[in-house]
Amino acid sequence: MLYTPNPARYTQMNYRRCxxxxxxxxxxxxxxxxxxxxxxxxxxxxxILKLAFDHGITHxxxxxxxxxxxxxxxxxxxxxxxxxxxxxxxxxxxxTKAGYTMWDGPYGDWGSKKYLVSSLEQSLKRMDLDYVDxxxxxxxxxxxxxEESMSALDLLVRQGKALYVGISNYQPAEAAQAIRILKDLGxxxxxxxxxxSMYERWIEDGLLxxxxxxxxxxxxxxxxxxxxxxxxxxxGIPADSRAxxxxxxxxxxxxxxxxxxxxxxxxxxxxxxxQKLAQMALSWIxxxxxxxxxxxxxxxxxxxxxxxxxxxNTSFSETExxxxxxxxxxx
Numbered sequence: 001m002l003y004t005p006n007p008a009r010y011t012q013m014n015y016r017r018c019x020x021x022x023x024x025x026x027x028x029x030x031x032x033x034x035x036x037x038x039x040x041x042x043x044x045x046x047x048i049l050k051l052a053f054d055h056g057i058t059h060x061x062x063x064x065x066x067x068x069x070x071x072x073x074x075x076x077x078x079x080x081x082x083x084x085x086x087x088x089x090x091x092x093x094x095x096t097k098a099g100y101t102m103w104d105g106p107y108g109d110w111g112s113k114k115y116l117v118s119s120l121e122q123s124l125k126r127m128d129l130d131y132v133d134x135x136x137x138x139x140x141x142x143x144x145x146x147e148e149s150m151s152a153l154d155l156l157v158r159q160g161k162a163l164y165v166g167i168s169n170y171q172p173a174e175a176a177q178a179i180r181i182l183k184d185l186g187x188x189x190x191x192x193x194x195x196x197s198m199y200e201r202w203i204e205d206g207l208l209x210x211x212x213x214x215x216x217x218x219x220x221x222x223x224x225x226x227x228x229x230x231x232x233x234x235x236g237i238p239a240d241s242r243a244x245x246x247x248x249x250x251x252x253x254x255x256x257x258x259x260x261x262x263x264x265x266x267x268x269x270x271x272x273x274x275q276k277l278a279q280m281a282l283s284w285i286x287x288x289x290x291x292x293x294x295x296x297x298x299x300x301x302x303x304x305x306x307x308x309x310x311x312x313n314t315s316f317s318e319t320e321x322x323x324x325x326x327x328x329x330x331x
Contacts, residue, residue: 003084006054013056014311018292020215021190023164025093027286027311029059030304031221031295036076037067044300046080051301053085053092055308061193061219061295062127063097063138064119070102071126078127092133096123097168097193099138111141111149120161135162136193137178139169150178154185164190168221172206179214189216191292196220198229198266198281198328208290217292220285224296228255229281234264258331265327269320273313282310284324 006012015024030052036045049060066073074096085092098119101109108115120135135156137149153165165187167178175192182189192211194203200222211218224230233255263277270280285294298304316324 003050005050005088009054009056011056013058015056016289016292018191018217019211021164021188021217023093023190023217025059025217025219025293026057027293027314028057028282028308029061029093029219029293029295030057031061031297032073032077033061033063033066033221034297035299036073037069038072038076039068040076042076042080045076046084047301048298048304049077049080050084051304053088055305058091059093059095059293061095061221062123063100063136064102064123065100071122074123074126078129082128094127094129094132095134095136095166096120096127096132097136097138098123099136099141099168111137111139111144111152113148113152113155116149116152117156120156124161131160132162134164134166134190136166136168136191140167140171140174140178146174146177147181150181151185154182154187157187166191166193166217168193169195171202172210175207176210176214179210179216189214191217191219193219193221193295195222196285197223197225198284198324199225208288212290218290219293219295220291221295223285223294224278224281228259228263229266230278231267231276233260234267234277235260262327262330265330266324269323269327273320275310275313276306278307279310282307283314284316286310286314287316 014027016027017024060077062074062077064071064074098116099111102119107118116137123132135153137153141149156162157165165182166189167175170178170192179189194207196203208218267277270277273280275283282294282296285291296304296307298307
């Protein structure tokens with residue numbers, strides 16, 4: 001059956017300007033890091049994408065190595081894009097990245113111009129696209145001059161293969177340098193994608209201020225700490241949880257008794273706000289206007305629908321913020 005999007009989709013989402021650019025992003029963006037590989041059911045992927053777009057999520061975030069196996073998330077997304085969303089390409093922001101290991105040999109990893117250019121070429125073929133809206137360098141390369149990595153991003157924009165460029169996982173000092181190089185090249189850095197959650201706070205130490213000063217957007221990933229900041233772990237580790245899976249990024253040893261007590265304290269605060277823990281964790285990030293959008297993942301449509309409810313309340317009183325800090329710091 002031909003997919004027809006919800007005609008009221010743009011009334012259901014808040015859109016924030018990305019730094020000082022002309023681009024606005026939805027407050028919630030969909031990340032395809034997990035659940036969109038060949039190991040997953042394609043129709044479930046389709047249903048998640050449709051629900052996202054029906055609720056005004058226009059931004060879909062990928063990377064060359066997303067899967068598993070690597071590359072399969074882009075392949076599946078490309079297949080569904082052609083089948084269900086081809087008429088709406090101009091309403092979508094599609095991003096991908098390169099910087100982690102993708103193929104064997106000296107040219108399939110890190111940040112050389114050879115790797116970055118080749119990787120985007122491969123990504124475009126997998127998704128059957130002429131261009132992506134945002135192309136990121138996924139992580140800094142300690143051996144390749146930053147000028148080379150940034151000149152590759154500049155080249156790809158000039159070739160028409162990306163409209164905007166960004167960086168990910170860059171610490172403040174190297175982010176400042178990358179932003180300066182790109183500005184000098186004439187292709188400004190649109191956005192930075194760092195890891196950020198109640199449990200991962202490093203971007204508060206200079207990076208957010210830098211991005212605001214330079215007019216660069218911010219789109220945090222892993223806002224739920226790999227699922228830890230949900231109600232799944234309030235009583236321990238469920239058998240079907242991410243922490244229980246051998247290939248998951250959240251490890252069993254991370255779900256300590258102390259963490260479980262912290263999560264229960266946070267959950268009590270969320271309940272007092274009329275939210276679930278995951279919703280409060282997303283709202284907590286979006287309370288900061290320096291954040292353009294927050295990336296969420298979903299294993300099923302219902303999970304995404306639940307996350308979207310965070311938009312109903314993104315304001316926090318000073319008392320609530322103090323209670324959250326106390327909950328996080330208490331043993």
